[in-house]
Amino acid sequence: MKSLTRLIVTLLVALAGTGLWPGPAQAEYGDVVINNYSDAAGMRPVVFPHWFHRVRFRCKVCHADLGFQFKAGGNQINMLKIIDGQFCGACHNGEVAWSAENCNLCHSALPGTTTQVHESTLQKLAPPPPAAPASAAATAKK
Ligand code: HEC
Ligand code: HEC
Ligand code: HEC
Known part of the structure; x- marks a missing residue:
């Protein structure tokens, strides 16, 4: 775990240094x-682990090419669109990543968890961004 923390901090510092890191975007x-x-x-809410994806893809892939709005809950995503290859379905198609049949891997939040950005484990290891949302206390177990 120690070396993971060091890796994350190193990455953040490196990104900040290049000016590519746009600042403390919580997501x-x-x-x-x-x-x-x-x-x-009647499904559990979806948990999208942003950092996990962000270290694998550039912002542009999702926020420009795939059209994801920069807003939690700001996209009208449903399963028809996903199976049609839009949004999460552009990758979760059994080729780029595991397919949409794995319901529980995405629908993993506690029932009743509202749309929000909440701090992840990684965020606790790295220095936290200044303004964490008040709703951060509501955790969604994976
Ligand atoms: C694999 C796809 C993917 C990548 C890569 C990605 N994002 Fe996102 N991003 C998302 C999704 C999905 C959401 C949530 C959208 C929703 O809830 O409908 C999101 C939400 C956001 C939000 C809004 C969160 C809030 O506070 O409301 C910001 C800001 C953001 N992303 C910034 C970035 C930046 C900056 C990068 C690159 C460093 C990036 N994203 C890379 C998919 C991605
Ligand atoms: C640009 C491609 C891309 C998009 C878009 C994308 N994912 Fe992923 N996702 C991946 C890849 C690649 C993995 C890693 C798969 C693996 O490990 O086999 C992954 C893994 C995951 C994981 C597992 C994370 C873990 O800790 O193992 C979850 C949950 C997930 N995605 C949810 C989503 C949701 C929800 C959306 C849409 C809001 C989405 N993804 C959109 C590429 C994408
Ligand atoms: C790759 C991630 C992912 C997987 C896998 C996935 N979903 Fe979803 N699903 C989403 C996202 C994102 C939404 C939009 C969430 C919201 O806004 O409430 C959604 C919404 C839904 C909805 C409400 C909207 C609609 O289409 O009616 C249902 C029901 C649903 N999913 C069922 C399922 C079932 C059943 C499975 C497995 C067969 C599944 N999902 C697999 C990401 C996923």
């Missing part, structure tokens, strides 16, 4: 809980 560390429709449909 870079936090998990985004998405719950526009899930609870109402």
Whole structure:
């Protein structure tokens, strides 16, 4: 765990140094809980681990090419679109990443967790960004 912390800190410092790191965008560390429709449909809300994805892909891949808005809950995502290859489905198709059949891997938040960015474990290891959302206390177990 120690070396993971060091790696993360090193990465942050390196990014800040290049000017590529746009500052403390919370979602870079936090998990985004998405719950526009899930609870109402009887599914657990979705947890999107932003940092996990961000270290694998450039911002542009998702926020430009795939059209994800920079806002927690700001995309009208549903399973038809995902199976059609939009949003998460552009990758979670059994080729780039495991497929949409793995319901519980995405629908993993505690029932009733509202749409939000909440701090992840990684965020606790790295220096926290200044303004954590007040709702950060509501945790979603994976
Ligand atoms: C790759 C991630 C992912 C996987 C895997 C996944 N979902 Fe979803 N699902 C989402 C996202 C994101 C939303 C939008 C969440 C919201 O706004 O509440 C969603 C929404 C839903 C909704 C509500 C909207 C709608 O389409 O009716 C249902 C029901 C649902 N999923 C069921 C399932 C079931 C059943 C499975 C497995 C067969 C599954 N999901 C697998 C990401 C996923
Ligand atoms: C693999 C796809 C992916 C990549 C890569 C990615 N993001 Fe995101 N980002 C998302 C998704 C999905 C959301 C949540 C959207 C939603 O809830 O509908 C999000 C949300 C956000 C938000 C809004 C969170 C909030 O506080 O409301 C910001 C800001 C953001 N991303 C910045 C970035 C930056 C900066 C990068 C690159 C350093 C990046 N993202 C890379 C998929 C991605
Ligand atoms: C640009 C491609 C891309 C997009 C878009 C994307 N993912 Fe992923 N995702 C991946 C890859 C690659 C992995 C790693 C798969 C593996 O380890 O086999 C992954 C892994 C995950 C994991 C597991 C994380 C872990 O700790 O192992 C979750 C949960 C997840 N994605 C949810 C989502 C949800 C929800 C969305 C849409 C809001 C989404 N992903 C959109 C590429 C993507």
